[in-house]
Amino acid sequence: MPPKAPTLLEQRDEIIAHLQDPNYDGDFDELIQRADEIKAKIDLAEQRASRLRALQGAVPPGDPQPQPGQQRQQPGAGPDENGNQDPVTVAEAFVRSAALQAFRERGFRGESGAIEFRAAPAGTVTTGTTLPQNTRVPGIIPQNPDFPLLIANLLDRQTSDGTTLEYMRDTSGPQSTWNAAAVVAEGADKPKSGPFTFDLISTSLKTVAHWVPVTRQAADDNSQLMGYINGRLTYGLEYKLDRQILTGNGTTEMQGILTTSGIGTYQPPSGNTDAKLITVRKAKTQGELALYPPDAIVMNPLDWQDIELDTDANGQFRVITTVTDSGAPMRIWGLTVVTSVAMAAGTALLGGYRMGATLWERQGITILMTDSHAELFTANTLVVLAERRANVAVHTPAAFVKITFAALP
Known part of the structure; x- marks a missing residue:
C-alpha cells in the first residue's frame, strides 16, 4: 500500500x-x-x-x-426593515463588512477584522507621511435645537481632520461689560465698545475605548455579535461620552462644561426655599439676561422626579396634567429636559447648548476584532474593541448656567 x-x-x-x-x-x-x-x-x-x-x-x-x-x-446580512442596504447601526455596519467576512474565512486567524462607522458627518482623513493639520475653528455657528436622546446630541457636532483642536473661547463676559452702543448726535464722537477678550484654546482629541471577550462561536453568529456591539460596546462609549461632556477635567480627559471657567451660576439666596421648578425658571432668566437664550437643561433623575411630583394645595401636579402620557417629550418652561445620572443630584446645567459648545469628533465609533491578546488565543476567545476620538470646545461659557437647588424642607 x-x-x-x-x-x-x-x-x-x-x-x-x-x-x-x-x-x-x-x-x-x-x-x-x-x-x-x-x-x-x-x-x-x-x-x-x-x-x-x-x-x-x-x-x-x-x-x-x-x-x-x-x-x-442572519441579522445584518440583508436589507433593513425599510429595504435599505446601507447599515443603520454600528453593529450592522460591522457584521456586513468585508473585513469581518475575510476574518471569518481565515478562521479568525491572522490580521484583525476592522470597520469604522461614523455617526458624525464624514470628514477628510489625512494619511501617509504628511502630518495632520490642527483644526482651527473659524467661528461660532448656532443651530436650532432638537429633541435629544443624549447630552451629546444637545451640542453642535462637527468632524475634525486633525488630532489637535484649536479654538477661540469668548471671555468677554456679559454684554453690559463691553457693549457701549448708543444713540449719537450728528457730528459727535461715536462710543467704542469693548474690550473684547478671547483665549486661544489648544487641546488634543481624547480616545474613549473599551473591549469585551467573545467566543469564536459568538463571533461567527451575527445576532450575538450585534448584541455585544450594540448592547455593551456602543452603549458604554455613549455613556462615558455624556459624562465627559459634563465633568471631563480638560487635561487628561475631555473638556467638561461644568469644569470650564466662566460659566454662570445660580443658587437661591440663603434661606430661600423655592421649589425646584421655580429655581429653574429664575435661572432661565439669568441666561436670557446674558443674551444667550437657553434651549435645554440637564438634571439628575431625582431632581426631575421632584419637579414632576410637585403639587399645588389641591394635590394637582404642576408640571404634568396626566401621568398616563409617559411618552411625551420632557419639557419645562420651554426647555428640553435631559435626565442623566452623570449630573450630580441637587445640581443642573441650563444653557444654550448649540450656541455655547461644539462636540468635535475625529472619528465615529470604530470596531476592531482580533485573536492576538494575552492568553485568549489558547482559550478559543476573541477580543472585540470599540473606540472613538472626540473633544468638546466650550467656546462661549457665558451661554451656560450651573444651578444649585435649595435643600428641600
Whole structure:
C-alpha cells in the first residue's frame, strides 16, 4: 500500500519548522516557493469552505422556511426593515463588512477584522507621511435645537481632520461689560465698545475605548455579535461620552462644561426655599439676561422626579396634567429636559447648548476584532474593541448656567 500523502497542515508545519531552524542548510529559495504554494492552497481550501457554508445557509426566493441543511439569513446580512442596504447601526455596519467576512474565512486567524462607522458627518482623513493639520475653528455657528436622546446630541457636532483642536473661547463676559452702543448726535464722537477678550484654546482629541471577550462561536453568529456591539460596546462609549461632556477635567480627559471657567451660576439666596421648578425658571432668566437664550437643561433623575411630583394645595401636579402620557417629550418652561445620572443630584446645567459648545469628533465609533491578546488565543476567545476620538470646545461659557437647588424642607 503506497504511503499516505502528507496533508496541507502537515506540509505547512514542516515548512514552518524549517523556517524557524537557524541551522537549515537546504535550498532556501525552494523552501520559500513551497511556503507560498502551501499558503495559496490553504487559502483556496478556506475559501471553498466559506462558500460552502454560505451556499448551505442560502434560502431560495419564495420559500420562507429553511430547507434541511440550510439556515435562515442572519441579522445584518440583508436589507433593513425599510429595504435599505446601507447599515443603520454600528453593529450592522460591522457584521456586513468585508473585513469581518475575510476574518471569518481565515478562521479568525491572522490580521484583525476592522470597520469604522461614523455617526458624525464624514470628514477628510489625512494619511501617509504628511502630518495632520490642527483644526482651527473659524467661528461660532448656532443651530436650532432638537429633541435629544443624549447630552451629546444637545451640542453642535462637527468632524475634525486633525488630532489637535484649536479654538477661540469668548471671555468677554456679559454684554453690559463691553457693549457701549448708543444713540449719537450728528457730528459727535461715536462710543467704542469693548474690550473684547478671547483665549486661544489648544487641546488634543481624547480616545474613549473599551473591549469585551467573545467566543469564536459568538463571533461567527451575527445576532450575538450585534448584541455585544450594540448592547455593551456602543452603549458604554455613549455613556462615558455624556459624562465627559459634563465633568471631563480638560487635561487628561475631555473638556467638561461644568469644569470650564466662566460659566454662570445660580443658587437661591440663603434661606430661600423655592421649589425646584421655580429655581429653574429664575435661572432661565439669568441666561436670557446674558443674551444667550437657553434651549435645554440637564438634571439628575431625582431632581426631575421632584419637579414632576410637585403639587399645588389641591394635590394637582404642576408640571404634568396626566401621568398616563409617559411618552411625551420632557419639557419645562420651554426647555428640553435631559435626565442623566452623570449630573450630580441637587445640581443642573441650563444653557444654550448649540450656541455655547461644539462636540468635535475625529472619528465615529470604530470596531476592531482580533485573536492576538494575552492568553485568549489558547482559550478559543476573541477580543472585540470599540473606540472613538472626540473633544468638546466650550467656546462661549457665558451661554451656560450651573444651578444649585435649595435643600428641600
